[in-house]
Amino acid sequence: MKLRCETEPLTSSEFGLRVNGLDLRVADQDDAQALIDLAATHQVLVVSGQQLTPQEQIDFCGKAGTIYPHPLKKNTCQWPEMTYVTNVAENGKARGYPGPGFHIWHSDMCYESTPPRFTTFYAERVPEEGGDTLFCDTLAAYDGLPAEIKEALEGKQAVFGFSQKLMERCQARGHMLQIDPEDQRPDTLHPVFRPHPPTGRKAVYANWTHTDAIDGMSQEQSDQYLNTIFAHCEDPAYIYAHSYREGDLVIWDNRATLHTGDGAVPEGQARIMRRVVIN
Ligand SMILES: O=C(O)CCC(=O)C(=O)O
Ligand SMILES: [Fe+2]
Structure with missing residues (x-):
């Protein structure tokens, strides 16, 4: 071919x-x-x-x-x-x-x-209906974030996980998600905003499912920033539904x-x- x-x-x-x-x-x-x-x-x-x-x-x-x-x-x-x-x-x-x-x-x-x-x-x-996958353009979402959030979180790392905390987040929204203990993973750190080498741009990497906290911040402040970012990434302006x-x-x-x-x-x-x- x-x-x-x-x-x-x-x-x-x-x-x-x-x-x-x-x-x-x-x-x-x-x-x-x-x-x-x-x-x-x-x-x-x-x-x-x-x-x-x-x-x-x-x-x-x-x-x-x-x-x-x-x-x-x-x-x-x-x-x-x-x-x-x-x-x-x-x-x-x-x-x-x-x-x-x-x-x-x-x-x-x-x-x-x-x-x-x-x-x-x-x-x-x-x-016949439903079953789409929704995609967020996290390069555009990063570009569209308020400058004060970009500045405040520049260089910050976040805790990413696949564990009990995710089940609790789902439960708080009235959803059940079961993660078998054998599938749970130890936490890792990744940047909140991550460079995307192919385009030379920055992407939002923090996400509702796996990001538990911003490293080195109080839980309250971290939740505030993260909830703002998560809501921002769900703005239809950044989403393509396939x-x-x-x-x-x-x-x-x-x-x-x-x-x-x-x-x-x-x-x-x-x-x-x-x-x-x-x-
Ligand atoms: O079912 C979908 O549309 C997405 C599933 C998914 O997120 C995955 O398999 O990684
Ligand atoms: Fe997936």
């Missing part, structure tokens, strides 16, 4: 690009790398019209980078590189993780000390986006998504 394809912007800015006319089954390493570069520039890249088996998605990801194994211990699918995000059970057993029925803005695995740069998400089966077509492979840059499922798949409708994470 030579990377000759049609492109279609998904928003009025550089944020989000769809490419048509490619077959990822015949992509070589250079093609895969070129697509990763596009994903880094546009933050969300939708490669439409694919027909990928799980193994073909894994093979493509292996050409694009180093695959991060799935993070949850109880992965029920047979490919250790892949996680199913689906509400469909197989022989009465959950095939994967259904996703919570509410918004849970995050950057994938940002609680790890070296978080993965890219996530690939393949739409195997999409519901409504999937079957055969979309979406590649997003975790360093320059936050995302959440819309939590709105109607009862009885199937959504089968496959996630492979790469560095």
Whole structure:
């Protein structure tokens, strides 16, 4: 495959690009790398019209980078590189993780000390309505923050986690989220605002799901700043909602986006998504 394809912007800015006319089954390493570069520039890249088996998605990801194994211990699918995000059970057993029925803005695995740069998400089966993924352009969100917040938090680190505190945050909003003790992770520190080397810009990295506190601040002051930032990142001005077509492979840059499922798949409708994470 030579990377000759049609492109279609998904928003009025550089944020989000769809490419048509490619077959990822015949992509070589250079093609895969070129697509990763596009994903880094546009933050969300939708490669439409694919027909990928799980193994073909894994093979493509292996050409694009180093695959991060799935993070949850109880992965029920047979490919250790892949996680199913689906509400469909197989022989009465959950095939994967259904996703919570509410918004849970995050950057994938940002609680790890070296978080993965890219996530690939393949739409195997999409519901008639709902089942979108919402993406926040965290480069634009950073640019749009008030100068006093940027100055006050410049160079500050925050505590990122995947633990009890997240369950408590969900509970405070009236939602249940269960994280098995074996899946919980020790806290890590990352900058509140993180440089995005491909664009030379800064991105908001703190997010509602995984950021517990700003390091070295009282909890009250930290909560105040963080709640302001989280609300800011949910401003529709920064959000693109991707409504999937079957055969979309979406590649997003975790360093320059936050995302959440819309939590709105109607009862009885199937959504089968496959996630492979790469560095
Ligand atoms: O279900 C979605 O749209 C997003 C799921 C998600 O955040 C993930 O798999 O990392
Ligand atoms: Fe995610």
